[in-house]
Amino acid sequence: MKIETRKEEIVRIAEMLFKKKGYSAVTMRDIAQAVGVKAASLYNHIQSKQEILSDIIIKIGEEFTAGMDEIVADKNTNSIQKLEQIIKLHVKITVKNPSKMATMNNDWMHLEGQLDYYLTLRRNYEESFRQILKKGIEVGELKDVNLEIILFSILSTLRSLYLWLPKKEAIQQEDLRQELSKVLLKGIAQ
Amino acid sequence: MKIETRKEEIVRIAEMLFKKKGYSAVTMRDIAQAVGVKAASLYNHIQSKQEILSDIIIKIGEEFTAGMDEIVADKNTNSIQKLEQIIKLHVKITVKNPSKMATMNNDWMHLEGQLDYYLTLRRNYEESFRQILKKGIEVGELKDVNLEIILFSILSTLRSLYLWLPKKEAIQQEDLRQELSKVLLKGIAQ
């Protein structure tokens, strides 16, 4: 476990505040106080409030992209297995970074310089997801329900994970992954 | 169709801005400009920025509560039918008020005086939902998957509807309702 730089500490504390109140409602003085320092001191470690936001969101966005690329490239998995891998990817990243996930979901629109890059990452991710579902329907592994609605439904659940994880500490990551796969893939009706 | 008061117009325009940038990032001057008036003039129709937020969120919150109360009270429906009614309720309210839904989902924490009231509405709504699912599992209408995970999964999808509706104007409300019921209840795997 590598020790944390001061900048990493600032980002870590900032993202918890962003999760609670949203980027725009958190002030540099709020962050400074939580770090235990005066606002001016933050600027020895970061360039701007914007930079904190970009750090958080872009890092996670690229992690999802890398994960999805691996899943797509894997030639030994069928569509269902790829969906299970996607669920696993979301659970894994969210368990490790719940505050970053909250910030990405809620405050991406406050990115400035990196907004276009983020949107591209996101579009590509959704498109890969869509292609996996499409293939699954074509080869008969998935039911022929409206493609966009499946995509929407699964992604909504996975993107909201950060909201529920803290409340369910009792649920182990592995259990969560399995139960989620059941619910999302097989449904709940007898 | 009753004509719109100036206050209603202000709230309607404000909620579209809130959806785009979030409550904290929207200024009274932004709202004023979109209405076509100076910021100070808004105060002839509203008491404060806070009041706009409360108006939006509490109204929708109470609409959900009323709808859920009806569904719970209906003695002629089983658990599955009640779930279908809940889906219908969400689709109906979201189609009519996408911006209000966005604001409620993202900015409820900026309520001040009415925060406790909102949280009570929400807690009660979730508890009613939970009881319906619990009953469904007990009587064997629903599979015996982790209760909280089902609740989380369905609610996440329904609460995110506002994000997807605008993109899918092609999808009629009735189709959306039916397809969603299929996906959420019966799953997507063959």
Add this chain to the structure above:
DNA sequence: TTTACTATATAACGTGAGTTTGATATTAGT
């Protein structure tokens, strides 16, 4: 035409935002 009322505008107030500056303290390497 006067009166009362409503809607808007102008100007400004007090506050707190993100950030910069410049001085002082602390730490690390030689």
Add this chain to the structure above:
DNA sequence: ACTAATATCAAACTCACGTTATATAGTAAA
């Protein structure tokens, strides 16, 4: 111990925020 780099802070800057006070224009009843 000395130096160079790093970290902190107090203070202040500029700007924009929500809001108030007050003046002006438009409208409709008396």
